[in-house]
Amino acid sequence: MFSISSEAKVGLFVLVGLIILGYMSFRVGEYGFGLKKGYLVSAVFDNVAGLEKDASVQIAGVEVGRVEDIRLEDGKALVTMRIIPDVKLARDVTALIKTHGILGEKYVEIVPGSEWETYLEEGERITSVERQADIDRLLAQIGAIADDVKVVTTSLSNVLGGEEGEESLKSIVRNMRDMAESMNRIVEQNDEKFSTMLTSLRNASVQMEKTFSSLNEITAGINKGEGTIGRLVKDESTIDKLNKTLASLQQITDKINEGRGTFGKLIHDEETADNLNETLSGINRYVTKAEQFRTFLSYRGEYLFDTSDAKSYLELKIQPKEDKFYILGIVADPRGRRTVKDTTTGGVTTRTEEWERDKVLFNVEIAKRWKDVVLRGGLLESTGGVGIDYFAFNDRLQFTFEAFDFDTDRDPHLKAYAEYRLFKHLYLSAGWDDFLSDEGNESPFVGISVRFEDEDLKYLLTSAPIPRD
Secondary structure, three states: OOOOOHHHHHHHHHHHHHHHHHHHHHHOOOOOOOOOOOEEEEEEEOOOOOOOOOOEEEEOOEEEEEEEEEEEEOOEEEEEEEEOOOOOOEOOOEEEEEEOOOOOOEEEEEEOOOOOOOEOOOOOEEOEEOOOOOHHHHHHHHHHHHHHHHHHHHHHHHHHOHHHHHHHHHHHHHHHHHHHHHHHHHHHHOOOOHHHHHHHHHHHHHHHHHHHHHHHHHHHHHHOOOHHHHHHHHOHHHHHHHHHHHHHHHHHHHHHHHOOHHHHHHHHOHHHHHHHHHHHHHHHHHHHHHHHOEEEEEEEEEEEOOOOEEEEEEEEEEEEEOOEEEEEEEEEOOOOEEEEEEEEEOOEEEEEEEEEOOOOEEEEEEEEEEOOEEEEEEEEOOEEEEEEEEEEOOOOEEEEEEEEOOEOOEOOEEEEEEEEEOOOOEEEEEEEEOOOOOOOOOEEEEEEEEEEEOHHHHHHHOOOOOOOO
């Protein structure tokens, strides 16, 4: 019977993987596996909050490139963009950051420049950028305007309060009426060109009269003791309450200056201040820990061609540091878990192998990364094993080799595959499972994965108490 050696199987797997990857590099994605087309240009922004790598670059709503890199340069954000070869950018184009809708993703909008300008070359920088709207700064400006309005209204109330202010308002109204009548007579005696001016003045006079009438009502209410300001001016009990409040505030201030009470101890007692600083340091350590801590959830489904079955993986990746992470997962294998059973009959021991198809398998791994290489070890499908991953093209492409289920009576379970990030959260994979099996369990497979980062799990896992130094 014709059989294929282990070396031939490995070579066949590599060949199939290269064919699949070569096909995907030309058919999947706009730019392929690193075959990046176009030329690079850059722009410097004051703030790019929310903008991510691989974000869209558009002109008039049409995508013309992608964000290649975002990094810090002299306290500002340097954004590098890859523009497709067919699009030429004039040197006076303007770059700005926009959002799809209100809560959509950020992208870079390029406003075309003059047609007679020369074009940007590879590596050159867009000099004209527009600043992104800052909501916090806008709110601060609105607050400052509100304070100014409050000062103006307070001054107006001081000026118009009392009988003298009311008489001044009446005098102003009378003068405005007299002026309007005089202007009316002048216009009637002159050319009709003044008719339009007269109409405008009349309207202004009516509005001013209404305004001053309203002010008269306000000042009259104040004089009668109506409203908050009226009670404050006319009601002696309100003034007494205000004086008592100011006296209480003075007592509190004196206690603080003498070092009494919580605030007094906080200001004058060094031990209290040290305890507060220690508490704030703990909070700062917690926030720093939470920002560094990352968690990822992923699901991967694999279709095994030889058995026409599906194999599923559900994993949680916990990453406390950039180069260190843990993997917890469950595996649903249509073949189940392989076990060996020894049966003794008449002094003769017989070893049989069984598959427990209703068993759920587990992955518990610890991993360490060195540049583009990751080494893993622990439980793989409920047995001891190791794995190695190699990343390429800015982590878009991953090559993986795993070895587990070591037993002296049979070949270990070896698995090799390649995985490519098609979109932000979607991955495609292809490989060969158990390719050295001596029991006919080897099978090529293709798979699809969904992977995303979970912020809620991150803060849940980092909510443990922080030990003191």
